[in-house]
Structures are given as C-alpha cells and as structure tokens.
Amino acid sequence: MTAPTTQTMGGTGSSAVPSAGLAAHQVSLSFGRQSVLDRVDLHLAPGETVGLRGPSGSGKSTLARVLGLLHTPDAGHVTFDGRPVVGARHRLPAAIRTRVAILFQSPRAATDPRLSLADIVAEPLRATGTGKDEARAQAAELAELVGLTPDLLTRRPHAVSDGQLQRACLARALVHRPAYLLCDEATAMLDASTQAHLAGVITDYQRQHHAAVLLITHDPALMTRWATRVVDLPPPAGS
C-alpha cells in the first residue's frame, strides 16, 4: 500500500465542488460558546480511504456526525454526490440516511442492550420495511462475513465481548450497502486481531462496492497502512 498524502484542513477551505462523493463545505459548528468546527472542508471520493486526525477536541467526531447526516452544521453545508443536503436526521429521507453509515467508538453505547445481536444487525433492514425472514437471512450472511458465529447471534450485548459487539456493529453498518462508511475510532477499544479482521472486512467491502471510508484514529500505524490520504484538523480554537 502506498504512503498517504497529507493535507491540513480548516479555515482556508477549497472552492472547488467535486460532483461525486460526500463532502463538507466550509462547515462550522459550535456548542454554546465553544466553537468545535470552523469552516472545515472535507471531501470523500468514492473508493478512497481518507484518514482524519487531530488532537482531542479538534472536532473529528463532530465532523463525522455532520458527514453522517446526524447533525446540522451552524454554517456551511454537506453535499451528497454533488447535491446539497438540507437538514439532518429525520429531516432527511431514510433512502439518503442509509447511504452513509457510522461505526462508533464504543459498541456498547451504540447497541440497544435489549436486542439480541441478530436483531441488532437486522434492525436497519426491519426499520426500512424488509420482511422478518429476509432481514434475518441477510443479517446472518453479514454476521458470518464479520466473523460472528450463530450462537453469538442469539446473545444480547452484555453477554459478548467488545470485539464481538463491534463486529455486530460493522455488520449492521454494512447491511444497507452504504456508499460511505465513517469509522469514528471504531477499532480503538479492540485487540489487534479483531482490529485486523475488521479492517480486512471493510477493505474487501470497499473494493467490492467502491465505497469510501473515513478513518478517524489516533493509531499512526493503522492510519499509514490503511488511509490513502490523511487530513489534519487543526487544534480547537483557543487551545
């Protein structure tokens, strides 16, 4: 794999609007008086793996949430294959929301503790109208792909390890065949072998579906090995 190219984002922003891909344009966001993102640009082209790094508090996760269509920026906008996206969450149709998937850092917080792993993986399909049997079958297929055995699928989150749960989260993220996968420190809590396995599954998926991956990680080795391009977010204002 070739060494990634590096660029610094924020403040200066590019003016070109690429057509295909998921992009943030001059995105700014504050929580109260605390500015988290200040005129940030980021473009994810189909098929590429973009590494996003920056010190803690620089807004990496917030940018992932904005690109994940879960948060509306205060200023600037997000484009999806060249078309501006207005609003976030339920203001957007499910057909657009399901094109972008997020893999969160903590699989415990990201899974409903009441559901079995099989239900967790099948839930996005059930939520968008797929029949129970069909959803179960597709979920089982994906579970096998990420390395979850059938006996694990009947368990609830508290009865499996972080690694096993994150595998279920990855299967859930891929269940709608998203064009963009945003990994927000998704492998930070996992052991090396699980990390390698998940990275392998994501890379295979990326190759097959020409999907783009945004990789947020503090692990320089993983970043160098996996990302084709690295973007640096500047430290938060005032630090």
Next chain:
Amino acid sequence: MAAAVLTTAIAACLLAPLLWPLDQSAVDLAGTRLAPSWAHLAGTDELGRDVAHRSLYGLRVSLLVGAVAALVATVIGGLVGAVAGTVGGRVDRVLMRIVDTIAALPHLLLGIFIVAMLRPSLGAVILSIGLTHWLSTARIVRSELLSLRTRPFIDAAVSGGASRIRVLTRHLLPHVLPRLALATTLMVPHAVWHETALSFLGLGLPPHLASIGNMINDGQRSLLTGAWWSSIVPGLVLVAVTLALAVLTDRWRDRLDPRVRAELNL
C-alpha cells in the same frame, strides 16, 4: 408477610360478593355500636352495620379506585412525558411549564375542586385522582427519553433508516416502560389514601356505600361513645393493605432498578 397480606386482601375483595353478599343500605337499629364479638368480628357501627363486612367492601372500592386512578395518571403522564421528551424544543418547554404550574397547586385542593365540579361517583373520584397525579410520571418519562435520545444507539437507529415512530416504539419506549410500570405501582397506595381522604371529606361516594373513607368519617361520631372499632378497624385495614403494597413495590424497585440501570449503562 406483605405478600400474604396483599394476596389475602385481594382474594377476599374478589370473592366478597360471592361468599359474603352485602346489602349496602340495610341497617339494624336494634344492634347499633355493638362491641366486637363472634357474631360481629369488628363490632357494628351507629346504624348497626357490621364493620368487618363493610370494611371488606370499602377496601374493594379503595383498591379499585387506587388501581384505576394510578393507571389513568400513568396514561396521562406517559403521554405528556413522551410528547415532551421526543418532540422537544418549544413543545417541551410549554408542557413542562404546565406541569410546573399544576405542581405548584396543592393537589388535594385541586382534587376537591375537580370532584366538586362533577356528580359524586366512582368515576369522578378516579378522574380527580388521575388528573392530579400524572405530573411525576410525566417528568420521569420525559427525563428518561431526553437521556436516551442522545445515546449512540439511537444515532445508529436513525442512521440505519428508522422513522421517528420506529425509534420511539422499538428503542425508546421499551426502555421507559419498566420505569412507567414501577411509577404506576408506587402510585397505587397513594391513590388509595387520596380516595380515602376525599371520601372522609364527604366528596367521594354517596354516604350509604361502603368505602374506607366514608366509614372512618361515620365512625368518628361513635368514638366519643366508646365505640372505637367503627373507625379504627377500617383505618387499620387501610394501613395494613397500603403498607403491604408499598413494601412489595419497594422491593420490586430494588430488584428492577439496578438491572435496568446496568443494562443501559453497559
């Protein structure tokens, strides 16, 4: 012990019309204020009515009103809390100010006002208690929903294409329902007391119908004559049953709470 008291009370209440039918308006002026004996286990009142027999029928009314009123309060509070917690923003602020305003009024006074507006009946008492006791439930449901809404598993559901209704019914409400059930059962003893208070004040059921509140109220006139049993016995029945209910609910809360909390915070 608490379970035995409650089970016996509920079984006796359910079987009373079959085993010990009571003519509510029958009086026996030849046998007024008789002391407890084998013929009348808890004596008779100023109209010669069997106190034990009427206490049982009074308890039937109290438990029925308590349970239904707690359910009414839970439904109202649950709906208000669910709307405030899921819609948020201005709707949440307006609903919570309404809750604060009602909470600022003495609820017994408000209950008396509501029941005074209606014809004295079981329905009026239930409505009066239901309409004054939904506030804490609304607050519980709202705060639960607000804390759940920001959790990553809800983000994951939204990202996975779940509609608002789906998020509410599949992910939010199932987490809130155990708390709601607990709030309802905690409210039952309180609602029973409230019904008794209304009846005692003469605002509950018509005087000839047996209810614990009516009996305590009637019995206080006999206290000075030495016939203590006519108000003490219904009072003791009420204390024993509501205490048993409270102890069992408390035990249930102790068992339920850590599990729910542990599951949510895993």
